[in-house]
Amino acid sequence: MKEGKADLHMHTNASDGTDTLEERIEDAKRKGLDAIAVTDHDKVNEGLEQRSFTAENGVEVITGAEIKCKVKGRKIEILGYFIDPEDEKMKEMFQELSRRREKRMEKFVENLNQVHGLGLELEDVVERADGNVGRPHLARELKEREIVGSTQEAFDRFIGSEQDEYVPVEKIEAGKVIETVHENGGVTSLAHPGRSLGEDEVREIIHDLTGKGLDALEVDYTYRERRGLNSYRVNFGVEKASELADRFDLLRTGGSDCHGSRSDKYFLGEVSIPYSRVETLRDAASFSR
Ligand SMILES: [Zn+2]
Structure with missing residues (x-):
């Protein structure tokens, strides 16, 4: 088994990050990461053309996306990994x-x-x-x-979401997201479960999503509260998240959710998971079976 560190959650300027895909790959090398997953909001970075590849500097890059959706009327985000970006159904979504x-x-x-x-x-x-x-x-x-x-x-x-003028985005169903990623051959993980959602609520949601085929839970991420712009609360820590992953028999993912070197969410290298979990995740994807 290959040793090393991976960060499976980050953004580029293809969504709301500040850095290009190339900058992310260089930065990952500097931070000592062996593998990264690029997970832009509701899209795949155009520079990613296959499920994963190894860059010239040796960093493995996994194609992903972080998809905003809803389940039981609550807003959540599902991370898709090892996605084939050329797949028509995926593009349609x-x-x-x-x-x-x-x-x-x-x-x-x-x-x-x-x-x-x-x-x-x-x-x-x-x-x-x-x-x-x-x-x-x-x-x-x-x-x-x-x-x-x-x-x-x-x-x-x-x-702001408190204003009368606010218009929410009409969210798609989480079940549809999981189904589309699975048909594509990829795997899914529920992003930062302790953020904004309460403990009881999240247990119910994970129960529901597990029934829909959810593969993994993001267990390692920055458990730091945010105030002001795009604020969020943190309702429980990594121990609870690990316990939930165990209880529902879910794989564990993790990542910094870094938005780039020129953003106020510059966390690359602060959160990483052992590379062995990337291998487990890849094995769980139906394209590799
Ligand atoms: Zn994110």
Whole structure:
């Protein structure tokens, strides 16, 4: 068995990260990681063309995605690993997610124009996004137009989830996500279970997802609370997460959820798991059987 360290959760500029895929791979090497999984929000980084590959510097790169979805009316995120990005059904799912985001943004712009008479144009906001459009792009548009002094102010005054103008993204069902990843040949893991959800709630959700075929639980991640922009609570620690993985007979994944060297979520190398767990995960994927 190969020894080493892996980080199976990070973002690039294909979603809301600050670094390119190449920068992530270089950074991983510097941080002593042997394998990484790139898990952008609701899409696969365009530079990833197969389920996994070994970069020139020796770092193994696993193709993944972190997909926002819902189960029992609660918002969760499912990580998909060893995904074949060329698969049509997978592409269709990502296109559908992207359409939902755009529809949501259209409604957001409409609301803001109606309530505040801001005169925003949907195209201007969409153009700010490299791929999937989201609230950070809307916040930047508001700042650029000097409607707000900072993106934080945009969230506080106009687009935070507490505001009347807020529009949620219509989420797809977690069961559909698991099914699509499985048909693709990949494996699934529930991301950061102790974040935002309470202990009892998460047990119910994991029970439900296990019935739908969930393969793994993200056990190792940064158990650090966040306040302000994109805040979240941390309801339980790594011991509880391990216990849940054991109880539901789930594999264990882990990762930093790093958003890049120019972000305030620069955690690469702070969280890692033994490489042997990558091998276990790969063996569980149906493409390898
Ligand atoms: Zn993430």
